[in-house]
Structure formats: structure tokens, C-alpha cells
Amino acid sequence: MKHIIITGASKGIGLELAKLFSIQNHKVIALSRNTSHLKSLSLDNVTCLDLDITKEEQNNILNNAIKNVFNNRVDILINNAGLLANSSFNTTSLDTFKSVYNTNVYGVVNMTQQALPYMNNKSHVVNISSMGGIQGSMKFAGLSAYSSSKGALITLTELLAEEYKETGPSFNVLALGAVQTEMLEQAFPGFQAPVTAEEMAEYIANFALTGQQFYNGKILQVSSTTP
Template sequence: MSKNIIITGTSRGIGFELVHLFASQGYNVLALSRNAQPVNNLHFDNITSMAFDLCNQDDYKKVETFVINEWKHVDVLINNAGTLLNKPFTETTMQDFEQVYKTNVFGVAEMTRVILPFMKSNSHVVTISSMGGIQGSVKFPGLAAYSSSKGAVITLTELLAEEHKESGPQFNVLALGAVQTEMLKEAFPDYQAPTTALEMAQYIYEFSLNGNKYYNGKVLQVSNSTP
């Protein structure tokens, strides 16, 4: 039976590559991002693309309705959507923090909460975090809101795994090092990352299908560089 995969943040970068990888291997994919068009350009019958805003409560209802009507269950949820703010802390307002946390933390929590009832004991929730969210890792000025939000989802994942350890599914988080994506380029125009979006997507693809056999409630540092 073909597996059903939900991926957020699919309009570009790692998310876009993931949609292509899963679809080309015959998996059913629900691709969610604020801009649905790039995925619509991928012509696969097994991709459903939906315009989706993690901060909009009504959009979660649309996803829930789709799963109930079309799939009945979800095998893998990849919380990949994120927003990055590069701004000195003294200029970072409460509204700035709120916007970053709404997407990177509250959105991950709500998406997981909505999809959980449709997941099986061996389903897998994979949340994409950052090396910046790891305690003791190298930190970068300007990323107070972003990196602290990425730390929050690591702890959230540990808590969810504990709360569902008897029933499943499994919850893991991947803390990525620098990957050459549009988001990185916007924040650090001059930095050249050692890993491409496709290379990282291939790792996440494999891990999301098999990693929960070996890990639950764990954060894996997926980085070949500092940062």
C-alpha cells in the first residue's frame, strides 16, 4: 500500500526537492506552502498541492478535511516550513519574535496536533530544526528569534515522543547545518553552504521512511560544517 506523506514549506528549497523525491517513488504527497504554484508545475498524479499558511487556523481545517476524505491515514509528516529573521536583537521587536515563533513553533505544534489522530503506531513525525537550535553549538549574531525557535521545537519533539511512546507514532527532529537554499541566501547573501538542497532532501527522505525504526524523541545533527 502506498504511503501518504505530508510536507510543509514546499514552494522551494528542501521542501520542493522532497516533494519531487517522494512523488517520483510513487508515494502520495500533500504539499503545503503559502505559494502552491511551484509544486503545481510538477506533473505527478500523486501530488496534491494546497496553498497553506501555518498561521491561519482555517487552513488546518482544509488539511484535516482532505485527509478524512482522500487518505484516512498519514504515514509521514515532515514539518519543514520555517521562517528566518536576521536582525540585531536590540531591533527585534515582540512582533518579530511572535511572527517567527508562530511559524517555527506554534505552526509545527498545531500541524502535528491536527494530523496525529490520522497517524498509525509506526508513523513518523520529522521536524526540521537547525544547528543553531542546539545548545552549545556555534551561534550567529542576528538569529536570536530564529535559533531560539529552532531550539524550542527540539524540546517539543522530545515531549511528544514521551507522551506517545506507548501508542506511537515516533517523533524525531533533524538539526540541519548550512544548506544552500534561497532562505539561507536571503539571510546570508555571501555565504556558500557545502550542502545542496537536493543532497539534504535525499537524507531527509530516507530518514523519514526508516529513521523511526531506530530513533524516537531524538535530535540528529545533520551537519558537515560549522555552521
């Protein structure tokens, strides 16, 4: 039984990950600003916490759960929470940029710093980025805040892997292509992605459980389309 923290667990990929790990009898702490839907599913071994990953004053909520639910051990942290804004650069306010970076970068920093004291050299931090954050990949107008924040997350992952390479945990980042989620539908109404949230969750779950045996500080591009 692994002890797994998932952020952004109220819907989409995060929700499907919680379901999968529950079926596999792993113990999960699922984080979201509103976990009411997840709680209604009454998943075995899943503890739901209403928590905003960008607010340091709420960190005690997670720390208490790690101590009481996980008995002071974290095996896997999946930084899945994300915020996407689709608007032209000229109309994207600084506040919007800050909101996107707060969730996609600073929230990851905060959650990782909270989990690290409870992790060891066999633990695994999986950061969920985007193909839009890959240098040289196809870019889309309107995603200046989102894609640049995901690029920052990729670099952060590489830096942390280097810093903790002697002691662990392992740090890897998955750069996802388009996945059919509510977030994608809100940003691009009517667009049909080639991969479902359930399908992507299966891939991420397997990678989170086994990827640290083979990878550290690596960027894996998870996309069924080219370029």
C-alpha cells in the same frame, strides 16, 4: 505507498522532498501559502494545498484532504516550513519574534495536532530544526529569534516522543547545518553552503521513511562542518 504531509513545500528542501517522494510513488500532500510553482510541475501523486500553517481557521483544508486523498491515514509528517530573520537583537521587533515563533513552533504544533488522529504506532513525525538550536553549538549574531525558536522545537519533539511512546507515532528532530536554499540566501547574501537542497532532501526523505524503526525522541545533528 506511504502517505506523507510536507509543510513549506513551495521551494528549497520542501520542494525537493515532494519531487523525491513523487518519483518513489508515495502519495504526498504538499502545503505552502503559495503552491503555484509546485502545481506547475504536475508531479504524480502530489496534492498541493495553499494553506498557512499558523491559521487554525484553515485547518479544515488539511483535514478534508487527509480524508479524501489519504483515506484517513497519515504515515509521515515532515514539519519543514521555517521562517528566518537575520537582524540584531536590539532591532528585532516583538512582532518579528512572534512571526518567527508562529511558523517555527506554533505552526508545527498546529500541523501535528491535525495529523495525529490519523497516525498510528508505525507513523513518523520529523521536525526540521537547526544546528543553531542545539545547546552548546556555535551561535551567530542576528539569529536570536530563529535559533531560539529552533531550540524550542527540539524540546517540543522530545516531549511529544515521551507523551506518545506507548501509542506512537515516533517523533524525531533533524538539526540541519547550512543548506543552500533561498531562505539562506536572503538571510546571508553571498554565503555558499556546503550542502544543496537536493542533497539534504535525499537524506531527510530516507530518514522519514526508515528512521522511526531505530529512533524516537532523538536529535540528529545533520551537518558536514564543525563545530
